[in-house]
Amino acid sequence: MNKAITDGIQFMPPAFKDGLNVWSSGDGTPGSDTYDGAANAAFVPADADFGGCLELQKTSSTQKLRYMGQTPLQPGCYLQIKARVKAISGNLPTVRVAGWAGAAGNTHVSGVTEWADAVTLTTYGEVVEVTGIVGSGSRSGVDMPWGRTALYGHFGLDIEGPNGGIFRIDDIEITDVTSVFLRDMIGIVDVRDYGAVGDGSTDDSAAFEAADDAANGRTVFVPEGTYHLADSVTFVSEVSFEGKVTMPTDRMLLLTKNFDLPNYIDAFGNEELAFKKAFQALLNNADHESLNLGGRKVALSGPIDMQAAVPNKTSYATRRVIRNGQIEANDNAAWDTQVYSSQATYDPSNSKTLTNVANVANIPVGSLIKGNGVGREVYVRAKNVGAGEITLSSALYDAAGTQNFTFHDFKFMLDFRGFSQLSKFAMSDIEFQCNNRCSAIALAPSGVGFNLRDCFVSRPKDRGISSSGGGCQGMIIDQCQFLSSEDSLNVGDRVSIAVNANANDVKLRNNRATRFLHFAVLSGGNSLVLGNHFFQGDSVANGPRTAGVVIIGTYTSSVIAGNYVDNCSIEWTNEHDSSPDFVTGFSYSAMSITDNIFLSGEVASWFSYIVIRPYGTGHFLNGVSITDNKFRSINGYIDRAERVDTSFANLNFTRFRDVLFEGNTFHGVSHKSANPVRVRHEQNSASQTWVVDAEGRLPFGGRARGVDSIVPINALRNGSGSVRYHMPYVELERGSNSDQVHLRFEEAVQGEVAVQMRIDK
Known part of the structure; x- marks a missing residue:
């Protein structure tokens, strides 16, 4: 490769005989002093060794000589600066090739090496050659690696040592020496040289492995063709795909050197298949803890059973991350929610089991259960076809006896429910573009530490993130946006929920959610809901508002703090109790609601921001703190900020203990509550x-x-x-x-x- 030949780029500076007005005694930048007419410089037309040359007397500690023209630099192009020098008289100096690195806007690139090794002149009249190589890469033999920021250079010499000496310099040469490095730059190993056929049917697995073994740091190249791999293949070298590969579902392609989704797309030619194979590799020790989607969009034709993509794993508990991309649902009937109806019997003494379930084999695990006496977000956690039984994620509050239930099987982009257990799994910087066709993520039935951060869950049809079992234990959702598909609907017509969880220790932090039926339904304990903004209003005057956050369970030990609760409420219920009347225990206990902003507009006067809804009698407050909140209603007063929803039962006011309700501010609220x-x-x-x-x-x-x-x-x-x-x-x-x-x-x-x-x- 030679840019002067291939691209016609001029690297050589003019000869000294053409004038010294383009040769600077400074850095070579516009406006710097030149040697034209300088007292210590002259052109010598006839030198015995050089012909025409420049004669200089050293008068500065570092006598600079720079060509004022901008010699262009390109990534991957390497230039050699060469000069011949001899001493004539006086003190003997040292000489080195040097330059000034220039970036866009004629700015200087700082922090790079701008000189080559120096050579000391030891004898008068002896011709000494000095050289230096400049380029973007830090390669062996490159004296001045300037990176990709440098776009040009002013090149020449530095003469150092004692002043007074006189020396002569032949015309400076700048040439493209990229060919010196060409072997390293295009060093590849072609899989065809090791027996790969690429006809789509011949097993090329062994040829791929042999090419990788021979690469020894070079790139393995897969040329055009279709290469069938009947066995798993691991590349320890970087691999470049021009052709495509096919392989069975249970065989793996492990790209350990260039492990990211774009390379898998290059390999398989299909985004959806590439995503599955890259995820398979991620869980099979591809020497990477994360899968980078490379900013690519993956269009899905239907739900991905994430466990089926990794047939050799039914559980996984090593930290893994998927990051940086977009996943989108194409229009397809595969996303349609399936609804099943079946008769079953419920006995509160066996609180998480339905028995005598008709057609139990047809009911999908993970489906949502609806029926009389069934609370919100109760799912099929498991089933026993032989016994005709279904295991529930939560108990039912008033469903004793036999009745018809409906089972709603939502479709999720990424469905992890096939794993028995999945822990320490995270996703970050991803947009889930559901397009009102499907839900986003279904968690595994058990596991600890699922983490979603800096993601967008856009327009989910039914659920954003859903847990039908205990895979939400310790779940952390940070700095995510949940954008509803139901913005245009009035509150009473909405059905979608951004997040639901059944297990303990859930943390929702600094998220934003728009106009869902509920932002979050949390039925475990020890939850932290911190710094979120969720809003659910509409334009209906005096219209209803639903709960933004629903806390299910009496002893909840949870904190709701620093949130912006906008046109919705916080609801606290015990609808997952099979015997909802209070018998023993702490009742509604261990809740802290503090430092939140509550705002509503054009709501009915009976609306309240904090609602307790007991599903049975005898319950009371026991260790509840509601402090330092800001309650404000605009365009109409509301009666009070807090209330008891007595649809099922009232509280037992004679047993209240340790209730702190103070430091709150009220605007547009008729009754400014406090305790004391x-x-x-x-x-x-x-x-x-x-x-x-x-x-x-x-x-x-x-x-x-x-x-x-x-x-x-x-x-x-x-x-x-x-x-x-x-x-x-x-x-x-x-x-x-x-x-x-x-x-x-x-x-x-x-x-x-x-x-x-x-x-x-």
């Missing part, structure tokens, strides 16, 4: 009994079960105006709603007091 709540009561006429009303400010409609303090604001006076220093006693839970207290004084007095009342003891 501070009430100022003014008694205008002397009375021995003062009735102090909480005025609807006790949270969740609770009872006045305690008084923390009674502080007179001014003097208490009797009927004759005399000051009295009496301390009253308190009668709790008075009035029709038990939200009043009576203050009993020794005698009739009047005045004003501040009373702190609370709903717990």
Whole structure:
């Protein structure tokens, strides 16, 4: 390769006889001083060794000589700068090839080596040749590796050492020496040289392995053709595909040196198949912990059974990541949700089993169950065809007896339910473009530590991320966007859910979700919902709003903090209890809702941001903290920020314990709840009994079960105006709603007091 020949690029600078006005005593950049007319430089037309040459006297510590023309540099092109020099008189110097690296906009490329090895002149009249090679790559023999940023150079010499010496320089030559490196640059091993046929039927596995063995650092080249590999093939060398390969599903192609999806697409010629084979390799130790999709879009014709793509693995627990690309669902009937109807029997004493299930063989594992007394997000976790039984992901709250159930088999782009267990699996920087045709990800039935981060889940039809079992244990979803396909629908018509989980320790952090039925349904404990923005409104005046986050379970030990809860609510239920009435335990306990922004607009006055919905009687609050939240309703007031949904049962207000409801702000909310709540009561006429009303400010409609303090604001006076220093006693839970207290004084007095009342003891 020679760019001067192939591309007509001019590298050689002009001879000195053509004028010294293009030869700089500086870096060679525009405006630098030249040797034209300089006192220490002259052109010598007839030298015995050189013919015409430049004679210089050294007057600077580093005497520079640079061609002011921009000698172009191209990636993969290597230039040799060569000069012949001899000393004439005076001090003997050292000489080296040097240059100035230039980038776009005539800027200097800093941090690169801009000189070659120096040569010392030792004898007058002896001709010494100095050379240096410059190029983009840091190769053996390259003196000045400048990388791809450098676009050109000003080349010449540096003369160093003591001043005063006189020396002569022959015309400087710059030539393309890329051919010196050509063997390394195009060093390839062709699989055909090792017996590969490429006819689509002959087994070329052995030929591929032999070519890889012989490569020894060179690239294995697969030329045009179709190469059938009947056995697994591992490449320890880099491989380049011009032709395509075919192989059985249970055989693997492991590209250990260039393991990414674009290379698998080159190999198999089909994005969907390439993705499956790359995932197969990822789980079979391809010397990589992650599969880079290379920014490519993979169009799917139907759901991918991820376990079927890796037939030799039914479980996996080593960290693996898929990253950087887009997965899109093509229009295809394979995505259609299948619905099955079957009669079955439920016994609450066997809370996670349906028995006597008709046509149980036809009901897919992982399908959503609907029926009377079935809570949200209950799935088929397993089935026993011989026994006619189905194992449920959660119990049913009111389905005792025999009835017809429906089973909805959603279709997912990536379906991991075929694995018995999958742990420490992550996906990042991927857009799942569901196009309202399908759902995105179905998790394995068990596993720990699934992680989705910096992803877009766009327009899922039914579910974004769904767990039908325990594969959501310790799940972390970070900085993802969930974009609903139901933006144009009113709230009451929506059915899609961004995330559901059944197991403990789920973390949803810094995500954004738009107009789903629910952002998240979490039925495990110890969840952290932090820093998310989820909104679910519509344009219907005084319209309903659904829950953004649904927490299912009584002792939840969860934190919901720092979120922007926009036109939706937080709902807390126990709909996965087979015996939903309280019998024993902690009841609704261990919940912290703090530092959130709650906003709604044009909603009905009965709407509330925090809703507790007991599915059975006798439940109470026990260790609940709702603090430092911002509640705001615009375009219409709401009655209160929190309430109990009594569709099934009310709470037992006589058993509330350790409820903290304070530090919140209210705008557009009629009743500003707090616990303890501070009430100022003014008694205008002397009375021995003062009735102090909480005025609807006790949270969740609770009872006045305690008084923390009674502080007179001014003097208490009797009927004759005399000051009295009496301390009253308190009668709790008075009035029709038990939200009043009576203050009993020794005698009739009047005045004003501040009373702190609370709903717990």
